[in-house]
Amino acid sequence: MSSISELIWFDGKYVKHSNAKIPVTTHAIHYGTSIFEGIRAYWNGEELNIFRLDEHIRRFRNSGKFYDITLRFSNKEIKDAVINLCKKNKIKTSCYIRPFYFVGQYGINLHVTKKAPTHAVIFCFPFGDLFNKNGITACISKWKKFNDSSTPTQAKMGGNYLNSILATQDAKKRKFDEAILLDKNNKVSEAPGENIFIVKNNTLITPPLSSSALDGITRKSILEFAKIIKIKTKIREISKDELKKADEVFLTGTAAEITPVIKIETKKIGEGKVGDVTKQVMDTYTQIVMNNNKKFSKWLTNVY
Structure with missing residues (x-):
């Protein structure tokens, strides 16, 4: 993976990625209670465009609903955060954008409910081909x-x-x-x-x-x-x-x-x-x- 963007969006704030830290007792680390999306933005030499952002954000929220894990930000807030993250990092190359949210401090309780505390994060990094396009x-x-x-x-x-x-x-x-x-x-x-x-x-x-x-x-x-x-x-x-x-x-x-x-x-x-x-x-x-x-x-x- 190429170098992660200097700034990361973390629960509504833009912080340096080196300062984005969570406790080792975070529920998601132990039980995999995290939701994520993969989004691409493309630089064509003149403009940066994000592909099917609204569809990704809808799926982002819906994925959590299967497990009663709540995304505590509106779709508009997530959309604005993705766009502004690219702007604040002055991205002028095609990049991969990774939003995710996860259950935070919840002990060892397996009864996850909609009231379980969650945190949301977005970061991005330059990205080209994942595989050889010749096959x-x-x-x-x-x-x-x-x-x-x-x-x-x-x-x-x-x-x-x-x-x-x-x-x-x-x-x-x-x-x-x-x-x-x-x-x-x-x-x-x-x-x-x-x-x-x-x-x-x-x-x-x-x-x-x-x-x-x-x-x-x-x-x-x-x-x-x-x-x-x-x-x-x-x-x-x-x-x-x-x-x-x-x-x-x-x-x-x-x-x-x-x-x-x-x-x-x-x-x-x-x-x-x-x-x-x-x-x-x-x-x-x-x-x-x-x-x-x-x-x-x-x-x-x-x-x-």
């Missing part, structure tokens, strides 16, 4: 994605991501760039931090939320702008065999953006390089986030 390798993880019968799949909750950490560790030990998790029915779910699409006969196919896939903001954006660029889409279950026989595969997420997968275990995907449909999706996404596609300027929040 990565992936494996089917030995770990399954958790499902709604055990843990809410639509909550971006700190503790939930231990499942992702296990899958990532497994992939790295096996010398792959990324993991792909299956759901409880052995259907394709998602990657540790990304949704997944396959391309078959020029149609984009992505698993349904019932396959324990996160309702990703990048995923939703692609499903929406695919109509404009005349690419057909389907949301349905995908088998492991179908995944490996796909014409193209790519991952999507705020950090990953659109990342092509060119090999799954020993199986080369398509021609083993970025496919034509994937390239079209990548190019359109870049145009949108760089504010070069005015049809989607509504998705951008201008900082300056």
Whole structure:
């Protein structure tokens, strides 16, 4: 991770990140009771724009509701804090923005209620590509994605991501760039931090939320702008065999953006390089986030 911004927003105040400290008895450290979002801001050489900020903030609040963890600031206050954090740090490069809130001093009590004390923090840092955009390798993880019968799949909750950490560790030990998790029915779910699409006969196919896939903001954006660029889409279950026989595969997420997968275990995907449909999706996404596609300027929040 690149250097964190000098100033951090902490419970309504801008403080130096070296001064942003919490007690070791903080509930979230012990039990994972934290909620987070990942947001990107893009610098196009003239202006800084934040991608789908309102949608991220709505999900930010809703994630906590699954656990009765309360965000004690309004959506407008969080939005203003994100924008002003970029301004105060004089950000003039593309960056990643991480807001999170967490349960503070609450003893060892597991009965978390809406009245439990919470704190909110936002920081940012310069950020480029998470993965190689020329394509990565992936494996089917030995770990399954958790499902709604055990843990809410639509909550971006700190503790939930231990499942992702296990899958990532497994992939790295096996010398792959990324993991792909299956759901409880052995259907394709998602990657540790990304949704997944396959391309078959020029149609984009992505698993349904019932396959324990996160309702990703990048995923939703692609499903929406695919109509404009005349690419057909389907949301349905995908088998492991179908995944490996796909014409193209790519991952999507705020950090990953659109990342092509060119090999799954020993199986080369398509021609083993970025496919034509994937390239079209990548190019359109870049145009949108760089504010070069005015049809989607509504998705951008201008900082300056």
